[in-house]
Amino acid sequence: MTDRLNFVLSDFKRLDADIEKLSEIFMAEKIAITGANGFLGMWLICLVEYINRTKEKDIQLFLIDKSCSQFEKISTNLTTRYEFIKCKIESLTSIPLDVDFFIHAAGNPDARDYLEDPLGGFSTDTCGALNLLKHLKDSEKLKSFIFTSTGWLSSKEILQPNLNEGLKRYVESKECAERIIFAASDQIKLPVTIVRLYSYFGPFQKLSSPWVVNEFVRSALVSKGLKLYSSGESKRALMYGADLAVSIAKALCACKKSNVLEVGSVDSITIWDLANKIASIFDISTMKIERSMISKDNESDFVPSLELKEMSLTKNTDIDSALTRTIRWYQEFENNES
Amino acid sequence: MSHHLIISDLTLRDGNHALQHQLSLDQVSSYCKSIDEVGIDVIEVGHGNGLGASSLQVGISKFSDEQLLTTARESLKRSKLGVHVIPGFATIKNDLSMAVDLGVDVFRIACHCSEADLTRRHIEFCRDNGKDVFGVLMMSHMLDSKELALQAQKMESYGAEGVIFMDSSGHFLPEDVTERDHRLKELTTSAIGFHAHNNLGMSVANSLAAVNAGASLIDGCAKGFGAGAGNTPIEVLVAILKSKGIVGDIDIDKLLYATDLAREEIINFPSEISSLSVVSGLSGVFSGFLKPVLSISNELDVNPNAVFRELGRLKAVAGQEDLIYEVANSIKNHGIGKHD
Amino acid sequence: MSRKVKVAIIGTGNIGTDLLIKVLRSEKLECVKFVGRNSLSTGMRRASELGVSCSDQSIEFFKTTDEHIDVVFDATSASAHVTNDEVFSEKGIVCIDMTPALIGPLTLPTLCETTFKEARNFNMVTCGGQASVPIAAAYSKVCKLDYVEGISSIASRSAGPATRDNLDEYINTTEIALKQFTNASRSKAILNLNPASPPIDMQTTVRALVNGYCNVEFLRQSVMSAVEEVSKFVPGYKLVFGPVLDGNKIISTVRVKGNGDYLPSYAGNLDIINAAAISVAEKFFDQ
Numbered sequence: 001m002t003d004r005l006n007f008v009l010s011d012f013k014r015l016d017a018d019i020e021k022l023s024e025i026f027m028a029e030k031i032a033i034t035g036a037n038g039f040l041g042m043w044l045i046c047l048v049e050y051i052n053r054t055k056e057k058d059i060q061l062f063l064i065d066k067s068c069s070q071f072e073k074i075s076t077n078l079t080t081r082y083e084f085i086k087c088k089i090e091s092l093t094s095i096p097l098d099v100d101f102f103i104h105a106a107g108n109p110d111a112r113d114y115l116e117d118p119l120g121g122f123s124t125d126t127c128g129a130l131n132l133l134k135h136l137k138d139s140e141k142l143k144s145f146i147f148t149s150t151g152w153l154s155s156k157e158i159l160q161p162n163l164n165e166g167l168k169r170y171v172e173s174k175e176c177a178e179r180i181i182f183a184a185s186d187q188i189k190l191p192v193t194i195v196r197l198y199s200y201f202g203p204f205q206k207l208s209s210p211w212v213v214n215e216f217v218r219s220a221l222v223s224k225g226l227k228l229y230s231s232g233e234s235k236r237a238l239m240y241g242a243d244l245a246v247s248i249a250k251a252l253c254a255c256k257k258s259n260v261l262e263v264g265s266v267d268s269i270t271i272w273d274l275a276n277k278i279a280s281i282f283d284i285s286t287m288k289i290e291r292s293m294i295s296k297d298n299e300s301d302f303v304p305s306l307e308l309k310e311m312s313l314t315k316n317t318d319i320d321s322a323l324t325r326t327i328r329w330y331q332e333f334e335n336n337e338s
Numbered sequence: 339m340s341h342h343l344i345i346s347d348l349t350l351r352d353g354n355h356a357l358q359h360q361l362s363l364d365q366v367s368s369y370c371k372s373i374d375e376v377g378i379d380v381i382e383v384g385h386g387n388g389l390g391a392s393s394l395q396v397g398i399s400k401f402s403d404e405q406l407l408t409t410a411r412e413s414l415k416r417s418k419l420g421v422h423v424i425p426g427f428a429t430i431k432n433d434l435s436m437a438v439d440l441g442v443d444v445f446r447i448a449c450h451c452s453e454a455d456l457t458r459r460h461i462e463f464c465r466d467n468g469k470d471v472f473g474v475l476m477m478s479h480m481l482d483s484k485e486l487a488l489q490a491q492k493m494e495s496y497g498a499e500g501v502i503f504m505d506s507s508g509h510f511l512p513e514d515v516t517e518r519d520h521r522l523k524e525l526t527t528s529a530i531g532f533h534a535h536n537n538l539g540m541s542v543a544n545s546l547a548a549v550n551a552g553a554s555l556i557d558g559c560a561k562g563f564g565a566g567a568g569n570t571p572i573e574v575l576v577a578i579l580k581s582k583g584i585v586g587d588i589d590i591d592k593l594l595y596a597t598d599l600a601r602e603e604i605i606n607f608p609s610e611i612s613s614l615s616v617v618s619g620l621s622g623v624f625s626g627f628l629k630p631v632l633s634i635s636n637e638l639d640v641n642p643n644a645v646f647r648e649l650g651r652l653k654a655v656a657g658q659e660d661l662i663y664e665v666a667n668s669i670k671n672h673g674i675g676k677h678d
Numbered sequence: 679m680s681r682k683v684k685v686a687i688i689g690t691g692n693i694g695t696d697l698l699i700k701v702l703r704s705e706k707l708e709c710v711k712f713v714g715r716n717s718l719s720t721g722m723r724r725a726s727e728l729g730v731s732c733s734d735q736s737i738e739f740f741k742t743t744d745e746h747i748d749v750v751f752d753a754t755s756a757s758a759h760v761t762n763d764e765v766f767s768e769k770g771i772v773c774i775d776m777t778p779a780l781i782g783p784l785t786l787p788t789l790c791e792t793t794f795k796e797a798r799n800f801n802m803v804t805c806g807g808q809a810s811v812p813i814a815a816a817y818s819k820v821c822k823l824d825y826v827e828g829i830s831s832i833a834s835r836s837a838g839p840a841t842r843d844n845l846d847e848y849i850n851t852t853e854i855a856l857k858q859f860t861n862a863s864r865s866k867a868i869l870n871l872n873p874a875s876p877p878i879d880m881q882t883t884v885r886a887l888v889n890g891y892c893n894v895e896f897l898r899q900s901v902m903s904a905v906e907e908v909s910k911f912v913p914g915y916k917l918v919f920g921p922v923l924d925g926n927k928i929i930s931t932v933r934v935k936g937n938g939d940y941l942p943s944y945a946g947n948l949d950i951i952n953a954a955a956i957s958v959a960e961k962f963f964d965q
Binding site (some may be wrong): 111112138162163166210218222223224229290292294 | 418524526529554
């Protein structure tokens, strides 16, 4: 049985051609990541480990997150040197001066929490950003700072009045954070790039997360069937975690100061097709896909709207392999835990 | 997207209140078999307060949830089988799992209108098991429509496919229902449903108003059978909906036959709008207060109508029975209700 | 014990902070550390104002500290407690578990004689359990019970996200306690959140079905005695109805008004479980 780290490292082999081109990253001394314990943070840590191992580099990591529960599961096998500061981003008190690249990914991606604890969410996004910027003022060595925001800000759908209040708050909070960071770009000359994210899946995402892939996998594991709670026609641009990490690294290298980039899959898939793909991966012969008795109105697509050519990889992990890998991850590492 | 109106028959659950939860397996089997031929979407069965509610507090049911649901499951081939679930009474381990395993199709998870976050785990469980799941907001007149919409959004975020708002005290008039329905549809993407009570004789009119305002789910009981002033008479409502072309595939003759059968075999007395029902409906007071208000008013020799009005003004909720004594006392001493 | 019991509290939310105030008032307990995750939380700031030493390192503090701690109150969450207790166990710290994690024995101060030699993790059941089980046990002292049922109504305002999310665990743990301390074969626990404003005090009604004979006078004495025992550490715990024997049914109701230490007095539900926990910790002093 492989361990988590090695499972994920093997996913980067497929993307080696694109990784080879990340020359600026190879020259980095130290990369800082906030939200290090989350999905994106963990994939980035593994990417740096992959680079250190296969390209014989010694990039160090400065990691910040309020929890280290996932990180602890790979840290013993890491060869990369790291410092992990366990605190909320609002309480961070210092950042080393030798950081070359900074990825600010801290923040709650689950919009539902903005219904239950909106003040907490706003605090992380805005107070967290302000606090971080306070400590970055003196970082002369910093070449590129990326803030991960939401693709909803590029989407026209946000104008629909009946969007869930939680989602509205989440989006507005991210928008506020974007403005703060842009202002910093201007005032303290921070080399900022905003990256707007879409939908991702893969290892390091909790099986209990409310995203569509996780819901289908969970349902398949629990009830041996899949249910569509919508017509299945709306589209998602789903990207595998490994591809996301490499795309972000690519954005770091490009250092498009004061730009807004979108990072997401160029291919989109309907929920119906996704359900069918997942059903066919499980070797339960009677996996049935049922439709709900309620037909939903106003199902929105969540796909990137801008041209992605610049940031796209030469070779993406195809969705069938990515789904297979993800399901195997859950079966090996998370089935008993969640 | 087609707006198929989902009709739920609650005779064997909400009606169970009027029977002190003594519904028998024969009654379940007989009614299910006849209603199954009609084309009603969901038949809800169980103790009046839902799964796991059989207790000394609200009444021990004659037959267990398991027995009632097994009987219903065997007797329904066309309509779906549904249950009412109140977190705090029903647990996932003891109650929902059993219902899932027995083949219940539809789960309606209910709470007081301001406490939607209690329903999260139960809704998620039903979703994970691939069931149809809806949220229910009880006593919904106690929140204004914007606050109600926020609670509905929470349920939606947990995975409820729709949210049904209940007029538990029979307080609404059609314009109130229309306003709320519009607001809920405006602020959520889920389906919206409505459940009326008949304290002010408005159950059918209110239900129609809800449907016209865009509701996708509507409830009724045979002959309006239920506690106190009763619920919406399903045969009257559906007959009107059919005549307007809003529902298609329903056999009205068979529906009337089924409800007549219910009248004979299940309904021990017809629902009646008593004077107290009128007052409690107007004041928006929880119907369970009827008996204690009557007996305390009698004991202290005060007008029960005055007590209801004051309780309504104070927004008393179930569980505040001790407030009844205070209010009645105050009325007796001052001749008027307490004014802040 | 000749010195005060050295305690720590992990979890700086409402329960943890209320516990702190009670510890500071106790003559037998001394708080050496108030531990949480966020030094800016309301509880932490309050603790600092009161001159209590704090740490925002959460369970890490216990892993690395040299300070001697006799007892720790864990007011975090059921899932966190499972991992926390591994650390406490390793360090030989007695733990009073405020969550429904159910690792150690169910502990009610007036009903348990478990000593600190026999166990090192004490589960405080639930607030409804602390309110209902003493009454139910009082019934079972004078007659045989087939079934026992406890229903608690608490103010919505006093039910935080942890209570709401753990409703099922709450019910499960309370039902286990009701059965364990009465030997009834069946039990049921119901929790009702009441949104009324102004918030209501906690109210718990305990009903039971008797098997065989029950002497009403003995019943009354048993219940009154139980209420008196509990009110020694929860002054706001009062019998407001019963006990009444109606055929084979017993019913009585208690109301719990909180002490208002950190939370307002309507939060009797939090007060009773905290007061019970303090009472257990103080026994450590006596042993």
